[in-house]
Amino acid sequence: MLFTSYEFWGFIACLFLLYYLIPRKYQWVMLLAASYIFYFLAHPTYLIYISVTTMTTFYAAMRIGQLLNVQKAHLEINKETFSKEEKQGYKSSVRKKQRKWFIACLLINFGILAFLKYTNFTIANINSLLSVLGTGERLTFMNVILPMGISFYTFQAMGYLIDVYQGKIKPEKSIFRFALFVSFFPQLVQGPISRFNDLSATLYEEHRFDFKEVSYGFQRILWGLFKKLVIADRILVAVNTIIKEPDEYNGVFVFVGMMFYAIQLYADFTGGIDITIGIAEVLGIRIKENFNAPFLAKNITDYWRRWHITMGTWFRDYLFYPLSVSGPILNLSRWSRRRLGDGLGRKIPVYLTTLIVWFATGLWHGSSWNFIAWGLTNGIVIIISQAFEPLYARFHNKFPVKGKPLYSAFEVIRTVLLMSAIRMFDCYRDVPLTFRMFGSMFTTGNFSALFDREVMKLGLSGADYIVLAAATVILIASGIRRKEGSMRDRLEKIPARRRYLMIYLLGVIILLFGAYGVGYDATQFIYNQF
Amino acid sequence: MNELISILNGLHPDVDFAEAEGLVDNGVLDSFDIISLVAEIDSEFDVRIPAEEILPENFNSAKALYELITRLGDN
Amino acid sequence: MKWVKVTLRIGVVSLVIASFFFLQRLVMPKYVNGIVEGSLIETYYEEEGNHDVIFVGDCEVYECFSPVALWEEYGIPSFIRGSAQQLIWQSYYLMEETLRYEKPEVFIFNVLAMKYNEPQKEAYNRLTLDGMRLSSAKIKSIKASMMEDENMIDYIIPLFRYHSRWSELSFDDFRYFFNKKKLFHNGYYMRVDVRPVTTFPQGKKLPDYSFGDNAWGYLEKMKKLCDNNDIDLMLIKAPAIYPYWYDEWDEQIREYADSNDLIYLNFLDLIEETGIDYNTDTYDTGLHMNLSGAEKLSRYLGPILREKYGVPDRRNDAELSRIWEDKTTFYYEMKAAQETELAGK
Numbered sequence: 010m011l012f013t014s015y016e017f018w019g020f021i022a023c024l025f026l027l028y029y030l031i032p033r034k035y036q037w038v039m040l041l042a043a044s045y046i047f048y049f050l051a052h053p054t055y056l057i058y059i060s061v062t063t064m065t066t067f068y069a070a071m072r073i074g075q076l077l078n079v080q081k082a083h084l085e086i087n088k089e090t091f092s093k094e095e096k097q098g099y100k101s102s103v104r105k106k107q108r109k110w111f112i113a114c115l116l117i118n119f120g121i122l123a124f125l126k127y128t129n130f131t132i133a134n135i136n137s138l139l140s141v142l143g144t145g146e147r148l149t150f151m152n153v154i155l156p157m158g159i160s161f162y163t164f165q166a167m168g169y170l171i172d173v174y175q176g177k178i179k180p181e182k183s184i185f186r187f188a189l190f191v192s193f194f195p196q197l198v199q200g201p202i203s204r205f206n207d208l209s210a211t212l213y214e215e216h217r218f219d220f221k222e223v224s225y226g227f228q229r230i231l232w233g234l235f236k237k238l239v240i241a242d243r244i245l246v247a248v249n250t251i252i253k254e255p256d257e258y259n260g261v262f263v264f265v266g267m268m269f270y271a272i273q274l275y276a277d278f279t280g281g282i283d284i285t286i287g288i289a290e291v292l293g294i295r296i297k298e299n300f301n302a303p304f305l306a307k308n309i310t311d312y313w314r315r316w317h318i319t320m321g322t323w324f325r326d327y328l329f330y331p332l333s334v335s336g337p338i339l340n341l342s343r344w345s346r347r348r349l350g351d352g353l354g355r356k357i358p359v360y361l362t363t364l365i366v367w368f369a370t371g372l373w374h375g376s377s378w379n380f381i382a383w384g385l386t387n388g389i390v391i392i393i394s395q396a397f398e399p400l401y402a403r404f405h406n407k408f409p410v411k412g413k414p415l416y417s418a419f420e421v422i423r424t425v426l427l428m429s430a431i432r433m434f435d436c437y438r439d440v441p442l443t444f445r446m447f448g449s450m451f452t453t454g455n456f457s458a459l460f461d462r463e464v465m466k467l468g469l470s471g472a473d474y475i476v477l478a479a480a481t482v483i484l485i486a487s488g489i490r491r492k493e494g495s496m497r498d499r500l501e502k503i504p505a506r507r508r509y510l511m512i513y514l515l516g517v518i519i520l521l522f523g524a525y526g527v528g529y530d531a532t533q534f535i536y537n538q539f
Numbered sequence: 540m541n542e543l544i545s546i547l548n549g550l551h552p553d554v555d556f557a558e559a560e561g562l563v564d565n566g567v568l569d570s571f572d573i574i575s576l577v578a579e580i581d582s583e584f585d586v587r588i589p590a591e592e593i594l595p596e597n598f599n600s601a602k603a604l605y606e607l608i609t610r611l612g613d614n
Numbered sequence: 615m616k617w618v619k620v621t622l623r624i625g626v627v628s629l630v631i632a633s634f635f636f637l638q639r640l641v642m643p644k645y646v647n648g649i650v651e652g653s654l655i656e657t658y659y660e661e662e663g664n665h666d667v668i669f670v671g672d673c674e675v676y677e678c679f680s681p682v683a684l685w686e687e688y689g690i691p692s693f694i695r696g697s698a699q700q701l702i703w704q705s706y707y708l709m710e711e712t713l714r715y716e717k718p719e720v721f722i723f724n725v726l727a728m729k730y731n732e733p734q735k736e737a738y739n740r741l742t743l744d745g746m747r748l749s750s751a752k753i754k755s756i757k758a759s760m761m762e763d764e765n766m767i768d769y770i771i772p773l774f775r776y777h778s779r780w781s782e783l784s785f786d787d788f789r790y791f792f793n794k795k796k797l798f799h800n801g802y803y804m805r806v807d808v809r810p811v812t813t814f815p816q817g818k819k820l821p822d823y824s825f826g827d828n829a830w831g832y833l834e835k836m837k838k839l840c841d842n843n844d845i846d847l848m849l850i851k852a853p854a855i856y857p858y859w860y861d862e863w864d865e866q867i868r869e870y871a872d873s874n875d876l877i878y879l880n881f882l883d884l885i886e887e888t889g890i891d892y893n894t895d896t897y898d899t900g901l902h903m904n905l906s907g908a909e910k911l912s913r914y915l916g917p918i919l920r921e922k923y924g925v926p927d928r929r930n931d932a933e934l935s936r937i938w939e940d941k942t943t944f945y946y947e948m949k950a951a952q953e954t955e956l957a958g959k
Binding site: 175176310325326329330331333334338339342346351355358359362395 | 593
């Protein structure tokens with residue numbers, strides 16, 4: 010059941026009706042049931058994996074929490090008698106026990122994820138190694154299905170575990186409530202990755218039918234469908250045409266493909282998240298935003314603060330920080346500063362951590378060298394821009410262009426181009442090809458193709474391009490206006506009648522111009538002689 | 540405290556850290572600065588700031604950070 | 615003034631819903647040019663008066679029999695509920711649906727469709743199903759006809775299916791928005807042009823000649839439906855030489871007809887009796903009959919319907935005569951128009 014299937018919306022409609030009809034204290038139970046049904050319909054065996062993650066995480070977190078309570082009570086009783094050393098000794102012994110549960114749970118869950126997601130990738134790499142070594146032996150690939158959303162729910166569950174371990178939150182007492190937190194279905198497909206702190210209260214609350222809330226949710230869903238169906242699924246055709254035939258579509262086509270893919274990914278991903286947040290909102294649940302006008306970012310660091318925010322902060326809080334303050338890295342820091350001086354010495358451990366984190370981020374996105382290359386490139390660009398910061402500072406001291414409209418526009422365009430170029434890694438078949446195509450942008454001078462209308466169609470019709478152009482203008486215009494506040498706040502200012510008219514028009518646009526249904530492929534509907 | 544401020548000024552010479560508030564919330568300190576700080580505090584004060592203490596409220600001002608260091612140093 | 619507000623709201627909501635219907639009608643194919651066969655099925659609902667004989671089947675019925683000839687010569691009012699590659703379950707559900715409107719004396723089914731045991735192509739499904747009014751029969755027919763990647767809702771709300779036609783909209787879509795031009799009468803698709811048969815095809819050898827269970831099931835259902843409603847079922851095979859009709863198939867049908875006391879006429883074996891001349895009676899080298907061929911077949915069929923099933927002569931029914939007078943006029947006008955067009959070429 011994808012966001013764009015009829016079945017999904019039928020499912021949502023049924024859930025919506027029942028949700029507000031049943032006694033409110035059972036609403037969360039209903040959500041849990043719906044989530045498991047959703048998962049079951051996708052594939053029955055998925056349920057095994059998500060249940061294992063749910064149960065192990067719940068249990069480990071509970072044990073960690075219990076140990077903390079025991080510790081508190083014990084310290085309270087022996088408050089008078091314990092010396093400072095005794096207290097610390099006791100504390101660290103408790104910590105050790107907690108750590109056992111913590112590590113075991115991390116290993117199990119990341120183990121499942123790694124096994125399902127990366128085994129075949131590893132086998133493929135071993136096989137190519139074997140072929141380099143000249144042996145005829147090959148390992149056979151494993152026949153595994155990757156459960157839908159496993160990367161998302163595993164991260165969400167592990168975030169919870171780490172929070173409990175770090176004492177930031179108290180463990181949830183009900184396994185069923187916790188199961189809902191892990192499996193809440195609108196998030197399963199493509200995130201966002203919510204924190205227990207943010208989601209739990211709103212998830213388990215009783216929700217009264219609130220017309221305003223529901224209509225906002227509905228509008229958000231429509232907006233998401235507009236991005237996905239009118240823009241993303243349409244431009245996808247052109248993107249595929251270009252990337253599937255790299256020999257034919259080189260040079261200037263690579264640039265066109267790169268920009269089209271940027272639009273497609275943006276429309277698809279943010280549209281999907283709009284739908285997720287919208288569905289939650291219709292059910293009275295508030296999910297944290299995952300984007301903040303990423304294409305207005307001034308530099309790559311800023312971009313990663315605005316794009317896929319919940320993933321970025323997950324890696325920051327649960328990998329980057331812990332890694333940075335871990336013993337080995339701090340020791341490296343001391344050593345390198347002594348050896349290399351304050352300047353470079355201070356930076357080396359930071360750069361190392363950055364690369365590790367971005368390697369992991371790439372790997373998380375997908376089990377291929379393309380994603381690893383994509384992640385590492387991100388890391389390298391971040392490091393370079395970090396290293397050049399003093400240079401920038403001097404430049405800006407000399408030339409006070411910062412904040413001027415023209416310079417801001419330059420920054421934005423630069424970031425868009427940079428990010429789109431890095432993203433080429435997830436378009437092309439493999440990493441060398443990506444480099445080759447990137448190079449062909451500068452070496453193949455086939456600019457005249459841009460003005461050849463037949464060649465530029467790329468599998469779309471002229472009418473498609475008109476729709477795409479108009480829709481993209483709407484998209485960008487709305488993105489730029491994000492500065493004036495969230496879409497919701499801005500909608501609120503529009504008089505009701507005009508707002509309803511807008512909703513109606515948006516609905517008509519989606520119905521007519523959306524790339525959905527059997528009929529989308531117009532060639533499919535060619536009759537022959539009966 | 541003065542030692543801490545001089546570390547902070549090493550990162551951003553143009554900021555008046557004695558007075559400034561909301562360092563993280565306003566984006567003065569980014570995650571790179573924070574981990575550099577953690578490393579320096581580790582070597583200068585011999586205090587290890589664990590990951591769970593890396594919270595905006597602990598890094599928003601020099602005062603808050605100093606309090607954190609003292610608290611962690613005490614235990 | 616609460617009721618004013620309420621009425622206003624209801625008004626706005628109905629307007630919105632109406633606008634979606636408007637859009638839907640706009641983007642649906644009108645089938646007035648090119649594939650005109652797509653508008654055959656829907657013409658049934660405009661019919662006045664009853665029919666004693668209803669044909670069901672594919673192009674082997676709607677291009678092979680002339681209802682006007684049956685009326686003019688024998689006073690038999692008939693209607694053809696056929697469309698392009700109409701599958702047997704689609705024919706069956708059309709029979710079921712027909713019974714909601716009228717009860718004929720005879721249903722005539724052309725057996726070529728027996729060769730298809732599964733749904734074939736979405737495009738053909740559309741030609742048959744989109745013309746039907748929403749009813750339980752239609753739903754059942756959709757269910758039986760859907761290809762794997764199809765969806766019921768695309769049939770119930772055709773806007774979902776045809777929305778992408780927005781870029782292909784032509785003047786015709788507006789011109790025939792409310793009223794389509796009349797192209798057919800009584801489900802007959804008239805062609806007066808001639809293209810003689812040049813070669814008689816040989817059937818390619820098939821691995822298995824037996825009809826599928828699904829097809830048999832629906833034939834059985836047809837018979838049951840007729841039995842329960844006291845209607846006669848007649849089986850025919852039109853004299854089209856292509857698609858090839860195998861002797862092995864013919865035998866199976868003959869056996870079924872014999873054991874169930876049905877009349878089965880294979881017109882391929884009745885070339886002399888009907889007077890079909892493959893040099894003059896087909897417009898596409900033997901796939902379909904032209905007007906001359908259809909009239910010959912009707913003239914042969916009339917006496918059989920009268921004698922075997924007792925279908926009466928209704929020419930003295932004043933009301934029916936009036937209705938058929940219009941049809942006859944339309945028929946000859948169309949014939950004349952087509953002949954002039956041909957002469958002009």
